[in-house]
Amino acid sequence: MLALKLAYRNLVGGKLRTVLNVLVLSFAYVVIIWQKGLVNGWAVQAERDTRNWEIGGGQYWHEAYDPYDPFTIEDSHARIPETAQIEINKGNLTPILISQGSIYPEGRVQSVFLKGIDPDQTVLKLPTATLKTDIEEIPAIIGANMAKNNKLKIGDYVTVRWRDANGTFDAAEAKIVNVFKVDVPTVDGGILWIPLDRHQAMLQLPEEASILVAKKETGYIGSLPGFVFKNNDFLLQDFRDMIKMKNVGGYVMFFFLLSLALVAIFDTQVLSIFRRQKEIGTHVAIGMTRGQVVKLFTIEGAMHAVLAAIFGAIYGIPLLAWQAKVGYAMPVDSTEEFGMALAEKIYPVYSIGLITATVLIVFIVTTIVSYLPTRRISKLKPTDAIRGKMQ
Numbered sequence: 096m097l098a099l100k101l102a103y104r105n106l107v108g109g110k111l112r113t114v115l116n117v118l119v120l121s122f123a124y125v126v127i128i129w130q131k132g133l134v135n136g137w138a139v140q141a142e143r144d145t146r147n148w149e150i151g152g153g154q155y156w157h158e159a160y161d162p163y164d165p166f167t168i169e170d171s172h173a174r175i176p177e178t179a180q181i182e183i184n185k186g187n188l189t190p191i192l193i194s195q196g197s198i199y200p201e202g203r204v205q206s207v208f209l210k211g212i213d214p215d216q217t218v219l220k221l222p223t224a225t226l227k228t229d230i231e232e233i234p235a236i237i238g239a240n241m242a243k244n245n246k247l248k249i250g251d252y253v254t255v256r257w258r259d260a261n262g263t264f265d266a267a268e269a270k271i272v273n274v275f276k277v278d279v280p281t282v283d284g285g286i287l288w289i290p291l292d293r294h295q296a297m298l299q300l301p302e303e304a305s306i307l308v309a310k311k312e313t314g315y316i317g318s319l320p321g322f323v324f325k326n327n328d329f330l331l332q333d334f335r336d337m338i339k340m341k342n343v344g345g346y347v348m349f350f351f352l353l354s355l356a357l358v359a360i361f362d363t364q365v366l367s368i369f370r371r372q373k374e375i376g377t378h379v380a381i382g383m384t385r386g387q388v389v390k391l392f393t394i395e396g397a398m399h400a401v402l403a404a405i406f407g408a409i410y411g412i413p414l415l416a417w418q419a420k421v422g423y424a425m426p427v428d429s430t431e432e433f434g435m436a437l438a439e440k441i442y443p444v445y446s447i448g449l450i451t452a453t454v455l456i457v458f459i460v461t462t463i464v465s466y467l468p469t470r471r472i473s474k475l476k477p478t479d480a481i482r483g484k485m486q
Contacts (some may be wrong), residue, residue: 122352131453157186194257194298196287207286209283222273223236240283240284248274261299306322373392
């Protein structure tokens with residue numbers, strides 16, 4: 096208790112030096128928590144959007160299907176199993192038939208994936224209800240990024256060319272009936288969504304599908320012949336690996352900010368020990384052990400972290416709460432070309448674990464840095480210290 100009182104008195108006596116150290120360390124607290132919260136918020140939003148728009152509660156892939164190998168697309172389809180059809184009728188599954196094709200916007204050729212989906216499905220957030228139309232042309236919906244890149248809008252017509260199951264090429268006009276905004280680029284870029292039955296007829300593949308998407312609340316419904324279930328852990332693995340890489344970059348910022356604050360505290364401790372030699376000698380002369388003096392200076396340095404946490408909470412809590420409410424706007428270009436789910440505005444997520452871990456790590460490291468300069472005290476002779484001499 097005596098050491099705490101003396102340490103607090105000495106910090107108050109430090110005035111501007113103490114204020115600057117506490118200010119720098121509190122800034123490190125707030126920025127570290129904000130940066131980690133931003134990455135956590137991105138992860139939460141991206142996984143939620145990916146589930147809502149693309150993967151649901153998991154997907155059943157045809158045995159030959161590989162989204163990273165376009166050469167597998169041609170043979171990646173099979174008749175929908177009867178057990179799956181029962182779940183489709185219940186609304187627990189939705190089939191998607193995938194094929195490759197080309198479109199010719201304004202005379203240019205653009206390779207696309209044609210994805211047939213049931214207009215009545217409710218598994219995914221896609222606005223497929225707009226595909227329910229009796230027009231002679233092929234009704235199609237596309238993402239906003241796809242529309243922008245190909246200069247298409249609602250009501251436009253575009254020529255679509257494909258090859259059916261027998262290898263015969265065919266072409267027809269498609270009409271854009273809806274353009275939707277989505278933050279998941281794998282649902283948007285280079286994809287033309289059309290009615291499933293129309294797509295099956297175009298490819299001469301009645302009642303066939305490439306993948307079956309499960310409802311979020313349903314997930315795995317059992318094995319299906321010819322299809323392999325891929326759960327969300329598998330489907331989100333690439334994204335989670337990217338989050339880990341972003342966290343590594345966050346650790347670099349963490350180290351940089353913390354280093355600035357710790358260098359200031361280290362220098363303060365060294366200067367304090369140098370200027371207070373007579374005080375140290377007096378403490379030892381009146382009966383304090385060298386260990387107790389070392390403890391006093393270590394506590395004094397560590398209290399910078401405690402005061403910084405208090406001061407950081409005063410301005411950090413309202414600032415971070417406001418940021419979590421209004422979100423952090425991302426540059427438009429980055430959201431369109433990032434390649435992974437990235438919203439135009441990210442809302443940081445701060446957990447108790449994140450805040451506690453940050454405070455503990457900073458406190459422990461600050462204590463260690465505060466202790467290092469005090470090792471010279473263990474070699475100090477009281478008579479030399481009182482005379483102002485320190486080896």
